[in-house]
Amino acid sequence: MLLGRRRSLCSLFGLSSDSMSLPRRRQIRTLALLFCVITFTTFLFSYTLRDPSLDFFKYASRLSDNLFFSSGGPCACRRRCMTEAEDDPWFAERFNRSVRPLMTRENSVLSDDTFKWWQWLQSERQPANFSEVVDQLFRVVPDEVQYVDAGPKRCRSCSVVGNSGNLKGAHYGGLIDSCDLVIRMNQAPTAGYEEDVGARTTHHVMYPESAVDLDNGTSLVLVPFKTLDLQWIISALTTGTITHTYTPVASRIKANKDKVLIYNPTFFKYVYESWLEGHGRYPSTGFLSLMLAVHICDEVTVFGFGADQYGNWHHYWEENTLSGAFRHTGVHDADHEYNVTLQLAEKHKIQLFRGR
Structure with missing residues (x-):
């Protein structure tokens, strides 16, 4: 099954796994990795659109704010203070x-x-x-x-x-x-x-x-x-x-x-x-x-x-x-x-x- 997937991926780029040289194989591995990253990122983005509370990037931003909050704000809380500089x-x-x-x-x-x-x-x-x-x-x-x-x-x-x-x-x-x-x-x-x-x-x-x-x-x-x-x-x-x-x-x-x-x-x-x-x-x-x-x-x-x-x-x-x-x-x-x-x-x- 794994071999079949590899051949399918190679076929996608017009290549035969039997005739590939070592540099070509490395190139394919790099392209395959890039393909996986793009697929995963697209899935994550579409999933978080359905549930914004699961947005990894927003979560990471909030986590960063919590770890490195400014002591010059309206209060020392890591989350939002009751009174912000630019208020509603x-x-x-x-x-x-x-x-x-x-x-x-x-x-x-x-x-x-x-x-x-x-x-x-x-x-x-x-x-x-x-x-x-x-x-x-x-x-x-x-x-x-x-x-x-x-x-x-x-x-x-x-x-x-x-x-x-x-x-x-x-x-x-x-x-x-x-x-x-x-x-x-x-x-x-x-x-x-x-x-x-x-x-x-x-x-x-x-x-x-x-x-x-x-x-x-x-x-x-x-x-x-x-x-x-x-x-x-x-x-x-x-x-x-x-x-x-x-x-x-x-x-x-x-x-x-x-x-x-x-x-x-x-x-x-x-x-x-x-x-x-x-x-x-x-x-x-x-x-x-x-x-x-x-x-x-x-x-x-x-x-x-x-x-x-x-x-x-x-x-x-x-x-x-x-x-x-x-x-x-x-x-x-x-x-x-x-x-x-x-x-x-x-x-x-x-x-x-x-x-x-």
């Missing part, structure tokens, strides 16, 4: 690094427009003096500027873990826990769900009505909707006197007061206007958590957002899979928020894992 116009139009996600005494002064919008969210009729409450707040929790160290020496990876039922059976636990920061929100139980949702939590985003106890190593990120919410966190960490907002709330909470962070109302409004363009009454906790990550992290991976594979909207710890169970709340535009999340993924700003 859609992203650049919305992203504003000067608006700080977390509140400190220094940036706590709110414009009249922001204060009115913020107080309108839950219709607080007789709020306490905001400046006095802020002064009391930062006597209890740290008054520190954090996560403003972006630059060519930093690569901060973050997992944002939503509560969607699409996490069930997804086995994302190890991937979630591998990031520097793991951000969860509201209830978000992990015990018994570690294989799918991970076990680590570095930041837990909540508001008074969704508060849960935390371990000593987790940062509580409070999203305040009104001045009373700031008073509540002071009380929950000290006297325990506040037991009701617009609904009964936990009078005390287990949390490390030295790791409490406050979501800035100015940033809250910026997310609503710049990223959601006024859709819904206000952003969901999930979207606020995502925007926090986008502004303090260099690489962001997102899990547990959106419906499951059957179109059901439910929490991963619930058996109830009624479609729309928490999708249409009357205050959030879940469809628009998810579309913005998809755009961030399509523009390679975040990596979105859609679960099951």
Whole structure:
């Protein structure tokens, strides 16, 4: 069979294997090798056209970038940084690094427009003096500027873990826990769900009505909707006197007061206007958590957002899979928020894992 192939190849060039001299045989071997290389390259090219993810040359280029990345870029990550020198116009139009996600005494002064919008969210009729409450707040929790160290020496990876039922059976636990920061929100139980949702939590985003106890190593990120919410966190960490907002709330909470962070109302409004363009009454906790990550992290991976594979909207710890169970709340535009999340993924700003 091998002899037959050799003769066929020789016949192709008009030669007889019996009459060939040594130089001619070498020439044929060279031509045969060249023929094989061209055939293999053509096959590889046509195959990768069908599946661009298998493009060897792109892979080699990415590998080279990973091995020899420039330390003069916007971050030290080997993959694409959140902010590139030549950014996407859609992203650049919305992203504003000067608006700080977390509140400190220094940036706590709110414009009249922001204060009115913020107080309108839950219709607080007789709020306490905001400046006095802020002064009391930062006597209890740290008054520190954090996560403003972006630059060519930093690569901060973050997992944002939503509560969607699409996490069930997804086995994302190890991937979630591998990031520097793991951000969860509201209830978000992990015990018994570690294989799918991970076990680590570095930041837990909540508001008074969704508060849960935390371990000593987790940062509580409070999203305040009104001045009373700031008073509540002071009380929950000290006297325990506040037991009701617009609904009964936990009078005390287990949390490390030295790791409490406050979501800035100015940033809250910026997310609503710049990223959601006024859709819904206000952003969901999930979207606020995502925007926090986008502004303090260099690489962001997102899990547990959106419906499951059957179109059901439910929490991963619930058996109830009624479609729309928490999708249409009357205050959030879940469809628009998810579309913005998809755009961030399509523009390679975040990596979105859609679960099951």
